[in-house]
Amino acid sequence: MSTPVLVIGNFNYSSWSLRGWLALRRAGVTPDLIRLPLDTPEFHEAIRRHSPTGRVPVLHHDDVTVWDSLAIAEYANEIFAEGSLWPAERVARAEARAAVAEMHSGFAALRAALPMNCRARGRRVETTPPVAADIERLQALWGDALARHGGPGLFGPPGIAEAFFAPVALRFRTYGIAVQGAAGEWLARLLADEDVQWWCAQAEAEREVVAAEEVGA
Incomplete structure (x- = not known):
């Protein structure tokens, strides 16, 4: 191939x-x-x-x-x-697929208000009720998955779920959204992943600026 x-x-x-x-x-x-x-x-x-x-x-x-x-x-x-990118165990696999589908189709308020911006740090944006609800749901989803499946990824070994939530992890870093407990530890591991780090290094080297994506102060 x-x-x-x-x-x-x-x-x-x-x-x-x-x-x-x-x-x-x-x-x-x-x-x-x-x-x-x-x-x-x-x-x-x-x-x-x-x-x-x-x-x-x-x-x-x-x-x-x-x-x-x-x-x-x-x-x-x-x-x-x-x-192998989905969990081998039936329940974990079903829940991982549901979580990825939710990320793929949901969290519209958060995605619109807090665009991914790998280079930015310390941005502050007003948290509207819909954005706050998305943040609360994400933290609950992550915490529940880790508690049920024991890590190190959300549903056991890292896989597609981590790929889909990595941009949210970067948003949380950019806009200073704190995550506590096991979910916070998982988030830190995801941000430290060598592939995520490589992607962010490429972002740092870019020079284009998309004004609509530069939000917060």
């Missing part, structure tokens, strides 16, 4: 690109990357050549094109990881 090619947006801002890339890395794959800076003429000129939806991420592998981060994660799990 050829080396997969993953088309991504900015390292600093593109949370869905990070999810797709981390899922591949969890599967032991280092894809070639095509980076298209968001909100630029270059992006709009090039993206349709790579993605049928006009969005990132999108994966090209041999004769297959896979768009959407969750589909990319499932492809990585099936083709490269022999199913």
